[in-house]
Amino acid sequence: MINSNLNLLIGLAMGLNLLALGTSRLPALIRAMSAQGVILGVMPILMGHELDWQVVLVALATVAGKGLLIPSLLRRAMRTAQIDRELDPQIGFVASMLLGAGGTIAALALTHQLPLLPEHSGSLLVPGALATVLTGFILLIGRTKAISQVCGYLILENGIYLFGLLLIKAMPLLVEAGVLLDLTVGVFIIGIIVDRIQRAFDSLDTRKLTTLHE
Amino acid sequence: MKSLLDLILRLDCWLLLAPLLPGIINKVKAWVAGRRGPPVLQLYYDLARLWKKSVVMSTLASPAFVILPAVTWVALLGAAMLLPLGPLGAGLSFRGDALLMLYLLALGRFATAWAAMETGSAFEGMGTVREVSYAVLAEAAMIAAVLSLSVQSGSLSLATMLTPSLGASAVLLAAGLFIVLLAENCRVPFDDPNTHLELTMIHEAMVLDHSGPPLAAILHGASMKLLLFAVLLVQAVLPMQHLQPLAAAGLLAGGVLGVTVAVGLVESLLARFAFRRVPLLLTAAFLLCLFALLVAWKGGVP
Amino acid sequence: MKSLLLILVPLVAAALAALWPWSRTRPWLLPAVGLIHTLLSFWLFCDPPAVAPGAWFAFDPLARAVLPVVSLLFLVCAWYGVSYLRIRSERPNRVFIAALLAVLGLLSAGHQARHLGLLWIFTEAVTLAAVPLLHFNGTPRAFEATWKYLLVGGTGIALSLLGSLCLGYASLHGGGDGNLTFVALIAQGAGLSRPWVLIAWVLLLVGYGTKMGLAPMHTWKPEAYGEAAGIVGAILAGGVTSVAFTAILRVRAVVAAAGEGATADHTLLAIGLFSMLVAALFLLGTRDFKRMLAYSSVEHMGILTLGASLGRAGVAAALFHVWTNGLTKGTLFLSAGNIRRAAGSASMDDVRGMNVITPRSAAIFVTGMFAVTACPPFGPFFSELKVLRAALETGHAAAAVMFLGCLLLAFFGLTRVVFGIVDGRPRPAAKVGGRRFSETAGVLLPPLVLLGLSLWLGLFLPRVLSDAWLAAVAQLYPTP
Numbered sequence: 001m002i003n004s005n006l007n008l009l010i011g012l013a014m015g016l017n018l019l020a021l022g023t024s025r026l027p028a029l030i031r032a033m034s035a036q037g038v039i040l041g042v043m044p045i046l047m048g049h050e051l052d053w054q055v056v057l058v059a060l061a062t063v064a065g066k067g068l069l070i071p072s073l074l075r076r077a078m079r080t081a082q083i084d085r086e087l088d089p090q091i092g093f094v095a096s097m098l099l100g101a102g103g104t105i106a107a108l109a110l111t112h113q114l115p116l117l118p119e120h121s122g123s124l125l126v127p128g129a130l131a132t133v134l135t136g137f138i139l140l141i142g143r144t145k146a147i148s149q150v151c152g153y154l155i156l157e158n159g160i161y162l163f164g165l166l167l168i169k170a171m172p173l174l175v176e177a178g179v180l181l182d183l184t185v186g187v188f189i190i191g192i193i194v195d196r197i198q199r200a201f202d203s204l205d206t207r208k209l210t211t212l213h214e
Numbered sequence: 215m216k217s218l219l220d221l222i223l224r225l226d227c228w229l230l231l232a233p234l235l236p237g238i239i240n241k242v243k244a245w246v247a248g249r250r251g252p253p254v255l256q257l258y259y260d261l262a263r264l265w266k267k268s269v270v271m272s273t274l275a276s277p278a279f280v281i282l283p284a285v286t287w288v289a290l291l292g293a294a295m296l297l298p299l300g301p302l303g304a305g306l307s308f309r310g311d312a313l314l315m316l317y318l319l320a321l322g323r324f325a326t327a328w329a330a331m332e333t334g335s336a337f338e339g340m341g342t343v344r345e346v347s348y349a350v351l352a353e354a355a356m357i358a359a360v361l362s363l364s365v366q367s368g369s370l371s372l373a374t375m376l377t378p379s380l381g382a383s384a385v386l387l388a389a390g391l392f393i394v395l396l397a398e399n400c401r402v403p404f405d406d407p408n409t410h411l412e413l414t415m416i417h418e419a420m421v422l423d424h425s426g427p428p429l430a431a432i433l434h435g436a437s438m439k440l441l442l443f444a445v446l447l448v449q450a451v452l453p454m455q456h457l458q459p460l461a462a463a464g465l466l467a468g469g470v471l472g473v474t475v476a477v478g479l480v481e482s483l484l485a486r487f488a489f490r491r492v493p494l495l496l497t498a499a500f501l502l503c504l505f506a507l508l509v510a511w512k513g514g515v516p
Numbered sequence: 517m518k519s520l521l522l523i524l525v526p527l528v529a530a531a532l533a534a535l536w537p538w539s540r541t542r543p544w545l546l547p548a549v550g551l552i553h554t555l556l557s558f559w560l561f562c563d564p565p566a567v568a569p570g571a572w573f574a575f576d577p578l579a580r581a582v583l584p585v586v587s588l589l590f591l592v593c594a595w596y597g598v599s600y601l602r603i604r605s606e607r608p609n610r611v612f613i614a615a616l617l618a619v620l621g622l623l624s625a626g627h628q629a630r631h632l633g634l635l636w637i638f639t640e641a642v643t644l645a646a647v648p649l650l651h652f653n654g655t656p657r658a659f660e661a662t663w664k665y666l667l668v669g670g671t672g673i674a675l676s677l678l679g680s681l682c683l684g685y686a687s688l689h690g691g692g693d694g695n696l697t698f699v700a701l702i703a704q705g706a707g708l709s710r711p712w713v714l715i716a717w718v719l720l721l722v723g724y725g726t727k728m729g730l731a732p733m734h735t736w737k738p739e740a741y742g743e744a745a746g747i748v749g750a751i752l753a754g755g756v757t758s759v760a761f762t763a764i765l766r767v768r769a770v771v772a773a774a775g776e777g778a779t780a781d782h783t784l785l786a787i788g789l790f791s792m793l794v795a796a797l798f799l800l801g802t803r804d805f806k807r808m809l810a811y812s813s814v815e816h817m818g819i820l821t822l823g824a825s826l827g828r829a830g831v832a833a834a835l836f837h838v839w840t841n842g843l844t845k846g847t848l849f850l851s852a853g854n855i856r857r858a859a860g861s862a863s864m865d866d867v868r869g870m871n872v873i874t875p876r877s878a879a880i881f882v883t884g885m886f887a888v889t890a891c892p893p894f895g896p897f898f899s900e901l902k903v904l905r906a907a908l909e910t911g912h913a914a915a916a917v918m919f920l921g922c923l924l925l926a927f928f929g930l931t932r933v934v935f936g937i938v939d940g941r942p943r944p945a946a947k948v949g950g951r952r953f954s955e956t957a958g959v960l961l962p963p964l965v966l967l968g969l970s971l972w973l974g975l976f977l978p979r980v981l982s983d984a985w986l987a988a989v990a991q992l993y994p995t996p
Contacts, residue, residue, distance in 0.1 A: 094497045101501045160678045170694040
């Protein structure tokens with residue numbers, strides 16, 4: 001039962017992946033990303049082992065960080081920089097959605113080939129993680145706006161977090177803490193840079209960052 | 215004797231109840247907008263009026279211009295007769311009737327498109343192109359949906375196919391089929407049935423030059439198609455095979471009513487999409503049905 | 517204890533630099549810390565401490581084989597940095613110096629990390645700490661370079677985390693108890709789940725390979741090195757890449773222990789040769805001498821990776837090459853920085869006749885170029901010769917031929933650009949633009965010292981160094 005609840009949440013997160021790939025509006029992309037962050041944050045509590053305070057802490061930190069803090073920072077950046085809300089795709093929306101769906105199916109197929117511990121067999125954690133990482137990649141490559149690339153990076157991180165849930169019990173929490181810390185710091189720095197790029201280029205279109213090329 | 219009664223009942227259902235649906239949709243829209251709106255039975259009046267009028271033919275058009283709407287109508291009615299109707303079951307059931315239904319729907323569309331191009335008008339041609347290009351995508355979703363139903367039940371006959379189980383698959387299928395319903399019946403956000411601008415029309419542009427009884431056949435056929443998709447959607451999602459016949463009929467009617475109201479709500483709350491975003495939505499519908507297929511295939515858990 | 521000081525001294529100094537109120541004297545923190553760090557690391561080098569097998573941090577043989585050259589390089593660059601920051605006194609240097617010191621501390625930590633998770637954390641931290649260094653110049657082009665660096669580097673680092681998690685799962689699946697030190701992973705050996713080890717290897721290779729700048733994940737390098745100050749380029753190319761390289765070596769040892777050593781070696785060989793080829797081809801096309809250095813760095817990362825794939829002798833040669841390449845690249849970056857400052861541009865189209873404008877820097881640059889393209893008697897010649905010998909001894913004749921071909925192409929590319937900017941008649945514009953750049957001892961001696969060290973490594977390679985490399989090889993190839 002717990003496993004099926006978890007699978008439902010992961011399925012939702014995978015659906016949000018496709019939504020993020022298909023949407024043409026920046027606010028919708030940020031919404032999808034933050035919703036995914038909240039879903040991911042709730043997951044460790046549902047994982048079924050006894051609730052120790054570390055797990056609760058990780059869950060709270062994830063919900064606050066991925067679900068609330070970072071999206072609000074991104075929204076603020078979007079407002080202050082007066083960024084156009086339409087996304088500019090390099091890989092079309094339909095194409096990226098199909099890629100994402102193909103990747104999801106491939107992830108499911110790949111997971112069948114991998115040996116899993118008995119308590120993880122039948123869980124969507126591994127395919128969900130792989131599909132989410134792939135979604136992040138498609139967004140990173142396929143969108144030109146700096147903020148949307150940041151969203152792609154965060155979705156990539158979400159996928160890694162999802163994978164980390166497999167190990168949350170066995171591995172020291174150190175790895176997890178490192179993720180959150182570095183993620184936050186990384187986004188802060190990215191945010192600063194986004195701000196600076198804005199001032200320097202008057203636009204957040206990374207396609208304009210082409211002074212440097214061969 | 216019993217089968218004759220059954221047939222009459224079934225025909226009554228499809229022929230007489232279908233025009234009710236557009237009326238309900240319009241009523242919902244009017245209600246949301248705070249207007250009184252046309253009566254629910256408006257389409258019946260329209261059909262009666264059109265039936266009495268004579269046909270205006272373009273000098274360019276061949277007799278096919280009049281025959282093809284009838285072909286469409288018959289094809290749609292045939293498709294409808296294949297679809298089981300809750301406790302009534304299917305009128306005609308054999309292995310592979312699901313495919314026949316898909317083909318009859320396609321035949322109906324083909325006939326409409328041909329008829330539209332008979333007059334040689336630019337608007338009709340444009341509408342045809344749009345309709346057919348959407349249909350290509352919608353059909354992919356439809357086929358995925360039928361496949362997922364067939365995988366789920368292990369049969370190719372509509373009568374045994376529509377035995378859904380509640381679960382992730384049903385949710386995905388419901389969402390996918392609802393989008394297909396909107397697209398196939400040219401509702402908002404794909405097409406605005408109330409538009410008066412020929413340039414933005416899709417389905418309406420195709421039937422601009424029809425008049426009199428053929429137009430009545432087209433309008434009635436359209437309402438039948440809407441009912442068909444609504445019935446398919448409800449039966450594909452709600453499990454009703456174990457219910458009492460009366461309860462099942464009530465559930466079916468309620469489901470269809472719910473779908474109709476939902477279409478009306480969508481129509482009043484959503485703006486129609488720009489053309490370039492339509493393929494995106496249809497792809498989403500396809501993916502929803504595809505994942506429903508996957509879930510059905512892998513039994514929920516990989 | 518001393519090994520912890522290697523980490524703590526620079527980090528404390530970084531905090532100090534951030535608080536130090538006088539920006540004129542702040543640069544002196546760099547050589548001071550560099551000197552302490554170098555003394556400490558050579559002390560540890562000569563008197564290696566005993567390593568507890570389960571330790572998370574230790575100055576183990578691998579750290580001993582690589583870390584001293586990083587601190588040596590840092591010391592010389594710090595010396596150069598004092599003069600450089602005096603020239604660039606118009607830019608605020610607080611963040612720059614703090615970040616540079618933090619990079620040194622985190623690099624020392626990364627080299628000494630014997631735990632998969634810690635290694636990742638420090639690599640990530642180095643990546644982030646290097647960000648302020650890249651946009652020191654504050655120009656739009658520097659921002660652009662920083663953005664690309666962060667995006668590509670961030671993605672790479674994310675993938676290496678995913679790879680670390682996969683390796684963790686491989687250990688868990690094999691009945692591991694969650695101990696992620698490399699020693700424990702190697703001890704688990706064949707107990708690791710093979711499919712997961714292979715996935716982990718691919719992800720970690722891509723992730724740390726991005727940090728190293730292996731093709732095709734090298735795209736951040738030309739941008740970053742092209743826009744960064746010479747001192748930053750030298751430290752990135754000689755120091756930061758080396759921590760990623762040792763990370764790959766450590767992971768390879770785990771993969772080999774799991775019984776997939778041959779697969780790992782094949783992928784390393786392929787990616788190494790591919791990097792060399794890509795770099796050589798880009799070297800033939802580039803018109804910017806700082807980007808040229810970046811491609812040359814990609815090429816040398818390819819050589820390191822190739823060496824790592826060739827067994828014990830190859831790894832020893834690669835560790836040798838870490839030293840020679842780091843020192844020689846330092847010479848090139850520092851002298852290129854001088855030329856860039858004097859010429860006001862880094863493009864071949866605008867710069868020529870530098871042997872008239874900055875004769876001494878140009879001479880060092882040309883000599884350094886010959887050194888890095890493996891002309892005897894400089895260090896790179898001998899290290900590359902060892903890689904070549906390892907390739908021939910292990911029967912990789914085709915790889916050896918490709919290796920030589922790429923070196924030849926790279927030689928053409930480098931000489932084309934270097935002589936293009938050194939020879940010819942100086943452009944009049946180069947002389948009028950801005951302040952005149954004067955070749956003081958402070959900007960000439962550091963690259964010269966690095967060149968001298970490279971020559972010394974070539975001519976009189978001390979026995980103790982090659983023993984250190986062999987000890988590191990013994991750590992990476994534990995005999996069962």
